[in-house]
Amino acid sequence: MSGWWTIISTQTPEQMADMTKVNKEAFLASWEAGLFGADWIAQLCAQGKATQLAFNGFPNRYTAPVDIIAPLLQAGIAEAHDGDFPQDELTGWPGSITVYPERIAACLSGQLLSIEVWDQS
Template sequence: MAGWWTIISTETPEQMADLAKVNKDAILATWEAGLGGLGWITQLCEQGKATQLTCNGFPNRYTALASDLTPLLASGIAKAQEGAFLEDRPAGWPGSITLHQERISACLPGQVLTVKVWDQS
């Protein structure tokens, strides 16, 4: 495995099932990360703040409340330094990170967000 590609959206997992039909305006953030790039969402699951729906890597699917995800996104995705990724916050490769701050700010705290993480092997 080379790493992970993450997409966070306001659409439901069912709406995001076919990436060709995904509403691009519903996407809050996307980024690519190395092998440690799943640590942040794994921690949210362990804390009961996210639910893993599938785990086969093609993709892994999660849901979480905006109140748990938007603070992480609003603070920005940390850029990996020398391939190191922090376990407790999202991190991505420089140049691969897209954040739509206006969409992130518009999320309501109780809104359920979908996180899709693709294995890039």
């Protein structure tokens, strides 16, 4: 499958990089998407709303404040239909989307989130 697997977590990038310290209870959302499924985070970086820390696909690693990411997650991740992945929406393969609204609501304003986007090709 060509596409991307995205994980958004309250853990630091350093904790996410060390597989022995990854806490799945800290995940706010995860999903798989097609070819353009990472365009949303690239757009946030271009707007200065997110920071890219690593770019090699295994994973691409970013940070962004919860104040930027939470509204996107709360609006919902659109399921992709017939291979259509709109570039201005978070999209995911049907059945692959997991969002934890209670964890998102528990985040503090200004809290920095880690975003990992794994190349699935």
